[in-house]
Amino acid sequence: MTLRAPVTDKPKIPAIELKQLLFFYQAGGWQLSLPELTLQSGQHLFVRGASGSGKTTLLNLLCGITKPVSGELNVNGQPLHTLSSRARDNLRAKHIGVVFQQLNLIPYLSVLDNALLSSHFAGIQKSEVLPRATTLLNRLGLSPELWHQAATTLSVGQQQRVAIARALLPKPTLLIADEPTSALDSDNRDTFMRLMLAEADSNGCTVIFVSHDQSLMQYFNSYLDMQQLAQGVKPC
Numbered sequence: 001m002t003l004r005a006p007v008t009d010k011p012k013i014p015a016i017e018l019k020q021l022l023f024f025y026q027a028g029g030w031q032l033s034l035p036e037l038t039l040q041s042g043q044h045l046f047v048r049g050a051s052g053s054g055k056t057t058l059l060n061l062l063c064g065i066t067k068p069v070s071g072e073l074n075v076n077g078q079p080l081h082t083l084s085s086r087a088r089d090n091l092r093a094k095h096i097g098v099v100f101q102q103l104n105l106i107p108y109l110s111v112l113d114n115a116l117l118s119s120h121f122a123g124i125q126k127s128e129v130l131p132r133a134t135t136l137l138n139r140l141g142l143s144p145e146l147w148h149q150a151a152t153t154l155s156v157g158q159q160q161r162v163a164i165a166r167a168l169l170p171k172p173t174l175l176i177a178d179e180p181t182s183a184l185d186s187d188n189r190d191t192f193m194r195l196m197l198a199e200a201d202s203n204g205c206t207v208i209f210v211s212h213d214q215s216l217m218q219y220f221n222s223y224l225d226m227q228q229l230a231q232g233v234k235p236c
């Protein structure tokens, strides 16, 4: 008789797990010290904090642009604190969508080509991603007559939507967004937030969203400010 092992649910790997994380730009200067944070896959976290409290620094660490001075930082089970810069870039290209305040659109590329750029870096064929790109641009309110214009001819609010489309197209497991709604009016902001989070949810994507705008907290299932994070408070 063969005895089968009982069927058990695989333990889920947290989307983010950080422990005793320390980062500084120069020794003796400002430092970011975070005792603990765990985010489950699919969680949507809103992070707020005063100017200069380290929000952008934290996002740079989470997406592997910078590396902690000490401590552990695991993203989808990958130990970012041990990976080389190239391995972190690779992980970001394949699994992390990023929208920064500066947007970083390529000025001479069209709206469509800017949106497709992330998929190119993730190694996804254009023919495979094109139908999803056009659907997503439409859903974000960017109509076909805009797709072949240079991205920088668009309003800042439209450019923010191109940047979100670019971040979401390769179906990342983690979306990191730094003030992406700052140039939108309240109607467009509401549409944008709902679309971004619905799109993220449809792929089970974890979201970390940083903003000064406390009214956006209503869209999130968990919340932290930088001060609480520095004290090791768990998201509520």
Ligand SMILES: Nc1ncnc2c1ncn2[C@@H]1O[C@H](COP(=O)(O)OP(=O)(O)OP(=O)(O)O)[C@@H](O)[C@H]1O
Residues within 6 Å of the ligand: 025, 026, 030, 049, 050, 051, 052, 053, 054, 055, 056, 057, 058
């Ligand atoms: N490249 C850098 N070199 C040295 N110090 C830096 C650098 N970038 C940021 N800092 C410092 O690190 C601290 C945190 O900056 P950070 O940009 O992370 O804050 P923030 O909360 O995102 O601010 P804001 O809301 O104004 O964008 C600040 O004191 C800032 O001066």
